[in-house]
Amino acid sequence: MDTLNTLLMGFISIVLINNLVFTKFLGICPYLGVSGRIDMAFGMGMAVTFVVTLSGTLTWLIDHLILMTIPGLEVTRYVCFILVIAGAVQLVEMYLRKFFPSLYESFGIFLPLITTNCAILGLCLFINLWEVGNLLEAVVLSFGAGIGFTMAICIMAGIRENLNLADVPKSLRGAPITLITAGLLTLAFMGFAGMIK
C-alpha cells in the first residue's frame, strides 16, 4: 500500500507539479515546433512517452548496475545516457518500421528527432538526482514524464489551433504570441507548485 502511494504520488507529481515542460523548461523545441496541430502533437507526445519510458528504465539499470558500482564513473553519466537514448531510438525506429509501417509513416521525422529531445536526457538525470531507489518507481516516473509532455504539447496545440482563428495584432503574429501563450500556460501550472512534497 505504501509503495502504491509513493508511485501514485510520484506519477501525479511528475505529470502536474514537476512537469518537465512547464517547470523545468525542458523539451521546449518540440513543444513549440510540433504543436501546430493537435494530431501531430499527440503523435509526438506518444513517441516521446514510448522512448522516455524505455530509456528511463534502461538508464536506471545502467546507472545502478555499472556506473554507481565503480567509483569515479558518475562523471560519464551524461555521455552514457545520451548513448542509451540514441541507441533506444534507433532500435525503436527499426522495430516500428518492420512491424508497424503505418505508425512509422505517421511518426515520420519525429522519431529520430526525439534523440535530441532534452526532456528525455533531463528525466534520466533527474531520476538520478532525486535518488530514485527502485526500478518500479523509475519506470513509473519515466512514463509519467512522457504523459506530462504529451499533455503539455496537446494543450499547446489546442490553444494554437484556436489562435489561428483569433484576430491577433499583426506585430504579435507567429512566434511572439506562441511564446506569450507558453508563458501564460506555465504560470497557470505554477499554481500546482507545492501541492505534493
Next chain:
Amino acid sequence: MILADILQLWNSAWPAGVTMLGLGVGFAVVLLIASEKLKVEVDPKIEQIHEVLPNLDCGACGFAGCGQYAKAVLERPELIGKCAPGGAETADKIANILNLQISKSGPSKRPVVHCRAHSEDKTYYGEYQGIQTCTSANALANVQACKFGCVGFGDCVSACKFDALSIVDGLATVDYDKCTGCGACSKACPRNLISMVPFSQENMMVVACNSKESGKAARSMCKVGCIGCGICSKQTDIFSIRDNLARVDYEKYQPTEQTETAMNKCPTGVIVYRGKTAPPPRPAGQKAVAASQKS
C-alpha cells in the same frame, strides 16, 4: 612529478573509457543484429521515382506526399500523370524508370478565378466582422450582395503552397508564374469559383463571372457581372449560355477574330484574358463600343 600526475589521471580515467567502450560496443552489436533481423526490403525504384518528383508534397495527386505517391505509382502505373506540378516532364521520367511508354497528355491545367469584381465593383449590404475566412463569411447570407462572386478573405491564398495567389482589392488573383496547377485553391474555395482550365495557349479567354442570377439582378449587384445577354454566343459557338451565365468550351477553344469580337462586344466586359502575360481587363463600366473602337 608530472609522470605521477599523468599516471593518476590515467588510473582514474581508464574505467570510464572501458565502460564507454563496453556500452558502445554493446549497443553496436544489438543494433547490428536488429538491423539484420528487422530488415525491410525497399524497391530501389521507389527511391528513383521519388527523386524525379518535385518533392513539394502538395497533395495534388491525391496522396499525402511525394513518398506515398512514388510507392503508389510503382504498384499502379495508371497513376503516372497525376503529378500536376511536375507535369509531362515528370510523367516521362517516371515512365522511363518503369520501362513504360506514355502517350502525350493534354495541356497542363491552371486555375481560373471566375470573378473579376474588386471591392468597389461589388455591392455590400453590410460589413462582415466575423472570423476572417471565406468559409465562415460565406455561411452568413446577405453581407455581400452577389452569392456567387469572390468573398475575398483568401481561403485559396492560405491553401496555396506556392504563394501564387493573393487578394487584390477583394479579389483572388492568380500569379501564373508561380502556379504549378496543383488545384488546392479550387478545392479550398467555398463558392467553387476557381476551376481548373487546360491552358492550351499562354493566355486563355475566361468568363470572369459565376453569377447565375438573372441579368437584371446581376447588374444591380455588380458592375462587372455576366448578365447572360448572349451576344458572345452569337459571334462564335465556343461561347454558350447556360443558367444566365456565359461559358467557354475549352475543348474547342482557339483564339480567333470571332472570340476577340465577342470579348469586345460584351456589354459588361466580363470576358477577359487570364494567363502569364494577360492584358489587363477593360475597366469596369466602360462601354463596349468604346473599347472595340480603341482596339
